Amino acid sequence: MRFTSETSSDGVCEQLFTLGEIPGVLWTPVGAAGARPLILMGHGGGQHKKAPDILGRARRFVAECDFAVVAVDVPGHGDRPTDEEYDRIATENQARVEAGEELAPLIAGFQALVARQTVPEWRTVLDAVQQLEHVGAGPVGYWGVSLGCGLGVPFVAAEPRVRAAVLGLGGALATAEAAARITVPVEFLLQWDDERVPRAQSLALFDALTSAEKTLHANPGKHGEIPAFELDSTLRFFTRHLG
Amino acid sequence: MRFTSETSSDGVCEQLFTLGEIPGVLWTPVGAAGARPLILMGHGGGQHKKAPDILGRARRFVAECDFAVVAVDVPGHGDRPTDEEYDRIATENQARVEAGEELAPLIAGFQALVARQTVPEWRTVLDAVQQLEHVGAGPVGYWGVSLGCGLGVPFVAAEPRVRAAVLGLGGALATAEAAARITVPVEFLLQWDDERVPRAQSLALFDALTSAEKTLHANPGKHGEIPAFELDSTLRFFTRHLG
Numbered sequence: 001m002r003f004t005s006e007t008s009s010d011g012v013c014e015q016l017f018t019l020g021e022i023p024g025v026l027w028t029p030v031g032a033a034g035a036r037p038l039i040l041m042g043h044g045g046g047q048h049k050k051a052p053d054i055l056g057r058a059r060r061f062v063a064e065c066d067f068a069v070v071a072v073d074v075p076g077h078g079d080r081p082t083d084e085e086y087d088r089i090a091t092e093n094q095a096r097v098e099a100g101e102e103l104a105p106l107i108a109g110f111q112a113l114v115a116r117q118t119v120p121e122w123r124t125v126l127d128a129v130q131q132l133e134h135v136g137a138g139p140v141g142y143w144g145v146s147l148g149c150g151l152g153v154p155f156v157a158a159e160p161r162v163r164a165a166v167l168g169l170g171g172a173l174a175t176a177e178a179a180a181r182i183t184v185p186v187e188f189l190l191q192w193d194d195e196r197v198p199r200a201q202s203l204a205l206f207d208a209l210t211s212a213e214k215t216l217h218a219n220p221g222k223h224g225e226i227p228a229f230e231l232d233s234t235l236r237f238f239t240r241h242l243g
Numbered sequence: 244m245r246f247t248s249e250t251s252s253d254g255v256c257e258q259l260f261t262l263g264e265i266p267g268v269l270w271t272p273v274g275a276a277g278a279r280p281l282i283l284m285g286h287g288g289g290q291h292k293k294a295p296d297i298l299g300r301a302r303r304f305v306a307e308c309d310f311a312v313v314a315v316d317v318p319g320h321g322d323r324p325t326d327e328e329y330d331r332i333a334t335e336n337q338a339r340v341e342a343g344e345e346l347a348p349l350i351a352g353f354q355a356l357v358a359r360q361t362v363p364e365w366r367t368v369l370d371a372v373q374q375l376e377h378v379g380a381g382p383v384g385y386w387g388v389s390l391g392c393g394l395g396v397p398f399v400a401a402e403p404r405v406r407a408a409v410l411g412l413g414g415a416l417a418t419a420e421a422a423a424r425i426t427v428p429v430e431f432l433l434q435w436d437d438e439r440v441p442r443a444q445s446l447a448l449f450d451a452l453t454s455a456e457k458t459l460h461a462n463p464g465k466h467g468e469i470p471a472f473e474l475d476s477t478l479r480f481f482t483r484h485l486g
Contacts, residue, residue: 207435214462215461217458218449236475
């Protein structure tokens with residue numbers, strides 16, 4: 001793990017790093033010492049580790065909850081090189097949608113493929129970050145919607161360090177089997193008028209989770225229109241389960 | 244409006260009253276003076292105005308939010324006399340369920356009938372309570388699940404003083420038309436394993452609300468098993484919209 005820059009503002013320290021080929025960012029409270037809860041955040045499709053919605057949430061987790069937060073670029077995103085196989089599939093899928101195929105199964109299949117790479121990558125990220133003195137081996141949370149849900153469901157299912165997860169904007173097509181292995185508390189965000197994920201598939205994914213505590217929060221609006229008050233709820237959810 | 248008793252504990256004043264034939268209870272902060280938000284609460288079937296879940300929520304609304312809260316007995320419940328027509332229908336419905344009929348449409352039909360009486364009764368209660376100096380004409384919220392939802396949907400649709408509502412454990416069978424006239428913010432509680440209200444009918448009722456801000460909170464468990472953390476959410480919801 002190699003740190004390449006460090007800046008801080010408003011009490012939040014931001015460190016860019018690379019771990020092997022994976023570019024990442026770690027946010028911690030300025031002057032942090034000792035173990036604390038850690039949130040791993042998965043960004044959306046076409047976005048990156050410092051996309052505005054990731055950055056905004058990460059800063060609040062650090063400033064208001066005293067957590068550490070880590071995010072890395074998904075293959076083919078952000079500071080990572082173009083991935084020829086993923087690019088080829090994306091181009092093919094685009095053509096298939098234009099030819100009249102349904103979007104949701106194509107997205108699901110693609111995310112399942114990428115998850116085979118990101119699940120082990122993210123576990124390596126946890127290994128490395130939790131060895132830092134100002135992060136330590138505290139409880140871990142996962143936050144990810146859309147692509148971050150498609151990749152997050154198999155990750156949360158596979159990683160016992162994760163004690164609570166916020167997921168959503170994703171359907172059951174590719175992830176139902178992994179979802180059935182998730183038993184930790186989940187807050188699941190669904191947009192009632194989601195133009196990318198059919199409502200029935202989102203409800204089926206929520207249904208598939210075997211967590212004793214899981215809450216579906218559904219709000220009107222399209223895929224990208226989660227209302228701001230849900231972030232307040234997310235902060236309380238993670239505080240309740242990791243704090 | 245005639246007050247019949249007044250007690251107080253832990254900063255909450257409780258006044259029993261009758262308004263015509265309607266027995267009710269008003270909770271306010273001890274020493275309250277001047278206008279404040281008012282929550283009208285509708286109790287569940289077979290329950291009454293001081294059922295434990297009503298009382299517990301009411302005390303928190305008063306103690307933590309400085310609101311006033313009022314609840315009255317639904318006809319045929321609590322301190323009200325038996326209603327022969329309602330009793331006859333309930334007995335008939337019981338027999339029809341035992342003979343194999345579906346429960347949900349029978350409940351929905353019964354609630355629609357009772358609502359024809361409770362909507363004007365509850366509006367009269369608001370009129371009377373808001374004339375009291377320690378309640379006043381502040382914004383009004385409505386809280387009611389199960390029977391309190393079946394009666395609450397037509398009430399909230401009809402009463403412009405209501406600015407925000409918590410509803411749930413109810414389906415669209417009898418109330419979809421009224422729900423389509425509701426435009427105020429709604430927090431809607433759904434129990435994922437509700438044995439009394441089919442899930443699809445609950446989702447259809449949430450769908451029918453035309454509110455720009457509405458949030459569905461779905462949790463695992465049966466009809467009566469809303470998790471305790473939802474009350475925290477309810478307090479924040481009413482504070483955001485009435486406070």
